[in-house]
Amino acid sequence: MPTFDLAVTPLRDLNQALHDIAPGDNDLQFDVVNPRGHHAVASGVHAPVSIDIHGSVGYYCGGMNEEAVITVHGSAGPGVAENMMSGRITIKGDASQYAGATGCGGLLVIEGNASSRCGISMKGIDIVVRGNIGHMSAFMAQAGNLVVLGDAGEALGDSLYEARIFVRGKVESLGADCIEKEMRSEHIELLAALLAKAGISDVRPEEFSRYGSSRKLYNFNVDNAEAY
Amino acid sequence: MSYHNPPTKPRLSATFDEYTMSEIRRAAATGIYDIRGGGAKRKLPHFDDLLFLGASISRYPLEGYREKCGTNVVLGSRYAKKPIELKIPITIAGMSFGSLSGPAKEALGRGATIAGTSTTTGDGGMTEEERGHSQTLVYQYLPSRYGMNPRDLRRCDAIEIVVGQGAKPGGGGMLLGQKISDRVAEMRTLPKGIDQRSASRHPDWTGPDDLEIKILELREITNWEKPIYVKVGGARPYYDTALAVKAGADVVVLDGMQGGTAATQEVFIEHVGMPTLACIRPAVQALQDLGMHRKVQLIVSGGIRNGADVAKALALGADAVSIGTAALIAIGENDPRWAAEYEALHTTAAAYDDWHEGKDPAGITTQNPELMKRVDPVAAGRRLANYLKVMALEAQTIARACGKNHVHNLEPEDLCALTIEASAMAQVPLAGTSWIPGKGGY
Numbered sequence: 001m002p003t004f005d006l007a008v009t010p011l012r013d014l015n016q017a018l019h020d021i022a023p024g025d026n027d028l029q030f031d032v033v034n035p036r037g038h039h040a041v042a043s044g045v046h047a048p049v050s051i052d053i054h055g056s057v058g059y060y061c062g063g064m065n066e067e068a069v070i071t072v073h074g075s076a077g078p079g080v081a082e083n084m085m086s087g088r089i090t091i092k093g094d095a096s097q098y099a100g101a102t103g104c105g106g107l108l109v110i111e112g113n114a115s116s117r118c119g120i121s122m123k124g125i126d127i128v129v130r131g132n133i134g135h136m137s138a139f140m141a142q143a144g145n146l147v148v149l150g151d152a153g154e155a156l157g158d159s160l161y162e163a164r165i166f167v168r169g170k171v172e173s174l175g176a177d178c179i180e181k182e183m184r185s186e187h188i189e190l191l192a193a194l195l196a197k198a199g200i201s202d203v204r205p206e207e208f209s210r211y212g213s214s215r216k217l218y219n220f221n222v223d224n225a226e227a228y
Numbered sequence: 229m230s231y232h233n234p235p236t237k238p239r240l241s242a243t244f245d246e247y248t249m250s251e252i253r254r255a256a257a258t259g260i261y262d263i264r265g266g267g268a269k270r271k272l273p274h275f276d277d278l279l280f281l282g283a284s285i286s287r288y289p290l291e292g293y294r295e296k297c298g299t300n301v302v303l304g305s306r307y308a309k310k311p312i313e314l315k316i317p318i319t320i321a322g323m324s325f326g327s328l329s330g331p332a333k334e335a336l337g338r339g340a341t342i343a344g345t346s347t348t349t350g351d352g353g354m355t356e357e358e359r360g361h362s363q364t365l366v367y368q369y370l371p372s373r374y375g376m377n378p379r380d381l382r383r384c385d386a387i388e389i390v391v392g393q394g395a396k397p398g399g400g401g402m403l404l405g406q407k408i409s410d411r412v413a414e415m416r417t418l419p420k421g422i423d424q425r426s427a428s429r430h431p432d433w434t435g436p437d438d439l440e441i442k443i444l445e446l447r448e449i450t451n452w453e454k455p456i457y458v459k460v461g462g463a464r465p466y467y468d469t470a471l472a473v474k475a476g477a478d479v480v481v482l483d484g485m486q487g488g489t490a491a492t493q494e495v496f497i498e499h500v501g502m503p504t505l506a507c508i509r510p511a512v513q514a515l516q517d518l519g520m521h522r523k524v525q526l527i528v529s530g531g532i533r534n535g536a537d538v539a540k541a542l543a544l545g546a547d548a549v550s551i552g553t554a555a556l557i558a559i560g561e562n563d564p565r566w567a568a569e570y571e572a573l574h575t576t577a578a579a580y581d582d583w584h585e586g587k588d589p590a591g592i593t594t595q596n597p598e599l600m601k602r603v604d605p606v607a608a609g610r611r612l613a614n615y616l617k618v619m620a621l622e623a624q625t626i627a628r629a630c631g632k633n634h635v636h637n638l639e640p641e642d643l644c645a646l647t648i649e650a651s652a653m654a655q656v657p658l659a660g661t662s663w664i665p666g667k668g669g670y
Contacts, residue, residue, distance in 0.1 A: 011448070012448070012452070015451075019451060039444055039445065040448040040449075043445050043448050043449050044378055044381075044449030044450070046379075058441070059441045059442075059445065060442070063445050063449065064381070064449055066378060066379075078433075079432040079433070079442075079445075082445075083373060083376055083378070085378065097432075098432040101431045102373040102376065102431055102432070104377065104417070117431065117432075120431040120432070121372070121373060121427070121431045123373070123417040124417060139431075140425075140431075142417045142418055143417050159425070161418055161419070161422075162418070162419060217423075218405075218422040218423065219405050219421075219423050220260055220423055222258075222259030222260055225259075
């Protein structure tokens with residue numbers, strides 16, 4: 001099991017080793033120690049490898065991840081899992097701004113809190129946050145699911161497209177074009193599956209409210225001009 | 229005897245001219261601002277306001293068409309393991325699939341490849357039409373991140389982080405519902421037929437310090453192989469160039485306000501930004517102040533039309549130029565053979581700019597399958613290649629006349645200005661004088 005100590009080994013060596021993984025390689029479990037807030041740790045990985053990062057990371061950890069299962073045993077800086085395509089990233093601590101930004105697929109689990117703009121412009125990723133999320137989360141979110149067990153900050157889902165938002169706690173305010181929607185059976189089913197995938201069994205899907213787009217901004221209408 | 233008092237001739241207002249009044253009536257009737265494509269149409273100080281000082285006795289010219297005058301340019305030599313080398317210093321600017329049809333993208337790729345230069349993707353992702361036919365392809369990384377994926381990042385030749393563009397510095401993208409076909413909708417992960425508003429800011433960074441870290445991430449993802457360009461709209465070129473260099477850019481792309489867009493508000497196109505001519509010297513000054521001129525390359529775009537424009541931009545300190553609107557014209561946009569159809573759209577074959585409506589008779593700025601068939605990518609690509617080669621030849625001809633054996637050896641000393649405005653903006657002397665407004669004499 002390869003171990004990279006970022007206190008002595010350059011980040012470039014770690015990422016190059018991860019990018020060089022070829023089909024059929026045996027080393028599919030990597031440990032990273034002393035990340036000490038390094039940026040772009042395990043970014044651009046595109047192999048079914050498991051990476052455990054022991055400590056906190058800086059910006060863009062796991063950026064554009066494909067297939068890899070990455071666990072951060074600490075907190076993550078801004079832009080964790082940005083533009084993720086597939087695979088899974090778990091943050092044991094808190095995440096800073098823009099977690100899962102523009103993510104296209106895969107699952108991001110944040111066991112602590114996430115800061116502002118969580119899921120901004122998300123395009124198909126599923127994000128599950130055990131704690132709270134900050135303001136302007138899911139801004140212009142296009143597709144995928146954002147699940148929040150705690151509370152959401154101001155302007156949730158502003159200018160939302162087709163992404164679904166589920167919040168268990170209170171919502172400070174909704175953004176333009178974002179409305180609360182009925183939780184139908186298919187949403188309960190979807191949410192139950194997402195929670196199970198995230199390893200969460202102590203809450204029930206029925207405790208959540210669902211939010212989505214009212215689609216009033218989908219084509220320009222001058223009578224909605226205040227919302228643009 | 230009665231005195232005949234002749235009626236006063238009606239006097240039209242210079243402020244409320246016919247165009248302005250028609251725009252007021254249009255706004256009142258529709259409740260939406262005018263949206264169009266292209267760049268600024270008003271007359272602005274431009275390259276036409278500069279002239280070259282050919283060699284006589286005090287300078288020694290090279291023999292036209294015989295003595296060598298190089299045109300090649302290397303882009304991305306600062307950090308990238310695989311910098312790009314182009315045969316000519318004229319690149320094709322980013323234009324999105326969605327805004328442009330697939331055959332138009334293919335034509336751009338074919339033409340650029342024949343001429344030995346690059347094309348650039350645009351907002352909406354990479355298409356096989358372009359990747360398959362463009363030998364050197366720059367992949368734009370935009371605020372919307374429509375279609376962005378690491379697979380395409382790995383198969384491009386350079387990455388261009390778009391912070392802004394000349395037609396709308398500070399503005400986001402706009403692709404109206406009528407152009408959102410099934411394919412465009414799928415590429416952008418959005419429903420078909422809706423207006424696609426793309427953000428004016430990148431979602432996951434907020435300032436130059438963040439940009440530096442973003443560039444690091446993109447380099448890490450692509451193993452430090454590909455040049456990273458940073459594109460800015462011409463507004464504060466000195467500071468924006470300096471900050472792009474500080475953030476680690478290999479190349480700065482500077483787009484003046486004559487640079488085009490697929491669709492945005494007319495008021496934005498005509499009233500925000502700076503003329504291309506005014507942008508170049510401050511950007512070059514920033515590079516020189518940082519000791520990075522020619523180390524971080526500068527690509528200038530916005531209204532480049534011919535080899536003289538190319539030569540003037542290079543003489544002012546650019547390493548290369550980029551063309552968008554001119555490339556579209558070369559492959560057939562606004563072609564007079566569709567005159568009747570342009571007239572049916574209440575415009576002419578010289579002024580059509582409602583590209584967002586998806587009705588382009590030339591088949592270039594549309595997703596209509598029938599109209600798209602009008603673009604023959606092979607023939608259109610050939611026309612673009614011819615045009616690019618002519619521009620390079622023209623620039624070489626001028627450079628030789630100034631005694632230069634490479635177009636990059638042109639310098640401000642080779643120029644004079646026809647107007648005080650151009651003299652001040654380009655920082656070259658007014659013709660027949662040694663005077664540059666704002667500077668002392670020689």
